[in-house]
Amino acid sequence: MSDSDAMTKRRRGGGRAGHATRRGTAAIEQMPWRLPVNHDRPTEPLTPEGVERMHNATMRILEEIGIEFLNPEAVEILRKAGCTVNGENVRMGRDMVMEYVGMAPASFTITPRNPDRTITIGDRHILFGNVSSPPNYYDMEVGTKVSGTREMCRNLLKLTQYFNCIHFAGGYPVEPVDLHASTRHLDVLFDKLTLTDKVMHAYSLGPERVEDVMEMVRIAGGLTHDEFDAKPHMYTNINSTSPLKHDWPMLDGWMRMARRGQGLVVTPFTLAGAMAPVTMAGAVAQSLAEGLCAIVLAQIIKPGVPCVIGTFTSNVDMKSGAPAFGTPEYMRATQMTGQMARYYGLPMRSSGVCAANVPDGQAMWETEHSLWAAIQSGTHMVYHAAGWLEGGLVASPEKFIMDCEVLQQLQRYMEPEIWDTSDDALALDTIAEVGPNGHFFGTQHTQDRYTKAFYQPFLSDWKNFEAWESAGAVWTPERAHMLYKRILDDFEDPPMDAAIREELSDFVERRRSEGGAPTDF
């Protein structure tokens, strides 16, 4: 074994072993890392005819109305491939759309610096990521909404790493506005790559940022450029500027990542009644059109590059114009999008979202509605699944921890052993043995199974009222806050080879000295 082989082995293997050892002494007992499989048949409000009508409307938007691509390079690529171009307006026929969309794989993997954290997008998996991009922060100690800082961002990244039910890192869990915009991406990516070993995301906010992040992910993985390009090691998510527009930096990042074969997620933000029709079917059709044309662009650039169709179709409060989340209309829009994602053979992204300002009952019922919509729609990637408040304007560690309790329960919900009907599970002998006057606590059947029979929460309090009261009568967000502190105290960085850490650090300093990225976006 050469020295460099040994180093690679240590990098990859040592980390995992160390990691596995630590878990036993963690602040809480949590479920192990796994990629949950969503067994439930999707909820499908649209009839087959409704699916065809939705498809036809989506195609007519692309054929007759067109989408503005505010990026000359993208327009030229689309023109050459056969689209009808009129200034920035691009129209494309349904045959072309279906041909290119058909090149995108139904599932794919993304391999982060720790290969044990590789995720599969598709194949009935449902995976969860942290809240992304709120400019503000709230916690129970601060007690109000404040601007995000690097420290807050680092703390939320530690939660992202800590919880096994979080499968990928989204965008910045809170925007660290105390860092200068020109070099913020360098500092946060350094934090992300050293504090977590999970799949990374890059914002498509200018060529320098995208290139810097790809380079840092490559360095962190100990990869050559060829190794990086050989398969997805990260992903980006772009949003259209609804209605009917893709802007320059998003398209630029999209094309850069496509060329290097990385994961591509497009998520139109179509609020019905504001940036999309007030009727949900119209809002979904518009969202699909905006998403599919970006996927066509990616497939022209690199046939077979993995693409995910996202949905963020919700509705506004028609009294105030404020966006609302986890609404009945949001749920049905997500389910309809799921039907269409299957129609197009694409993996799908949705979100865990709420309009509530604090981690209370409203926050949880709204978030539950969005998470059930994700399950019901057959969503593969759930963005913002932990920590989101105020329609995405606030990140909260207590909400993060409350959400992770729910995510663990949903993950357990998907384990087929619960609905096992083997003779052992039907337990007729035990029912006969206990008879009408006994109980099941003491039976061998129970004794053999009780430690693993049921989900054990880490945050839910199942004590009776009196025991709960004498333990301090602590409500859920306060309990979450205490856990947050325990987890931070307990946190250890995932292992990283010292040489790689130094190379990353050197890269950040070099790029900082070069001035970072332009800040005109």
Place this chain on the structure above:
Amino acid sequence: MSDSDAMTKRRRGGGRAGHATRRGTAAIEQMPWRLPVNHDRPTEPLTPEGVERMHNATMRILEEIGIEFLNPEAVEILRKAGCTVNGENVRMGRDMVMEYVGMAPASFTITPRNPDRTITIGDRHILFGNVSSPPNYYDMEVGTKVSGTREMCRNLLKLTQYFNCIHFAGGYPVEPVDLHASTRHLDVLFDKLTLTDKVMHAYSLGPERVEDVMEMVRIAGGLTHDEFDAKPHMYTNINSTSPLKHDWPMLDGWMRMARRGQGLVVTPFTLAGAMAPVTMAGAVAQSLAEGLCAIVLAQIIKPGVPCVIGTFTSNVDMKSGAPAFGTPEYMRATQMTGQMARYYGLPMRSSGVCAANVPDGQAMWETEHSLWAAIQSGTHMVYHAAGWLEGGLVASPEKFIMDCEVLQQLQRYMEPEIWDTSDDALALDTIAEVGPNGHFFGTQHTQDRYTKAFYQPFLSDWKNFEAWESAGAVWTPERAHMLYKRILDDFEDPPMDAAIREELSDFVERRRSEGGAPTDF
């Protein structure tokens, strides 16, 4: 028209008209009364083979192990019908079970004193009832758990009447322990029948109580005895004493109500790991066996009498033995029971439940899990859908109001207009009209629809953080408390003819003077 005809007409018609008029000036804007239709295809964890295995296990419990019927009259009826009787143990063959269960209707109506509040149990309807039977009460003003009183019970009954999303009255929303047990049923039924005009429930806790309640419901409806017997005007719910037992008073009430053709709900309380096997399939099979044998008894007594199979299969916390609710295991048990209820052609009851002690985030995620299990299982009657805390030991008005906000959202979720794909809904012309640089607020398409396009909450706060904070930074349970006070201030009894009210009152006084009911149950 005779005088008595006119009085009948006034009783029934006047009430409805008066009621309709009041709604416009209510404390909150709520959705109208309706019987929601659950369009979602059920979630079915069991394969067809799994269904057959579950059925076979259920039948073998009835055939080989048997159920104890602690009521000689019931045993004699079952013996005569062909069951194998051994003391109190009754066994019955699957052919007999399937024959009698097949006589129960797949759907039926219950007509309360206000015929506009008639409900249909079955036919894909999902209906919600108030929390039933907690001995204790909690509200944000009291701040701790206290024993229930008549006043608390009356206040919760007012919420039951007030909210259009509550379709039927369950048992006492809190047990008024300040009322003597011998006459408590008379006082509470007087309160229930005067404060609400919705479908009534009777506890099967002794012949006198059951007969008194049937008589009071008959009087309140202005019905002759024959009219009362002609169709269901009320219902009872009995619980088996798991494992494998039905006790005397439950069976007595069950048989009395069966003879008079009223609604019958049987709900075994099978906590996996305590009163049932630790494995969910075993717990469900035992629950089904305990339920089906009661339905056989009812069908022998009165073929075709409406019966509902209930489920209350959850799990215990294996660390403490405490019951847990809204767990992943609870959800799957409810879904499996739904599959079996369809197999047997029976309407189904489940619940809205949680283990949480206060109306916080945990309360809502646990309740959401149980409500989604109800939807996914094809449940027709959702007991305890509003106001339940601490595993059913506490009733809370704030939780009641928070739950009603969720129930309204679920009711809206079921309205097919959300997933309409007509040309109007797809809105291609509007998408073309707005183009890439406009917004949809001002279009005619939006203007024509915006007042009714989206669900409007009465409790959720969709303001941004700053507006929410300057309005007092009020968390959800405190907002619910304020609404509770407003609703009580605003509440008016539903109309009742003075002569009927007097007759009811006279009945209560006569029965009180006779000593009420024995209190040995």
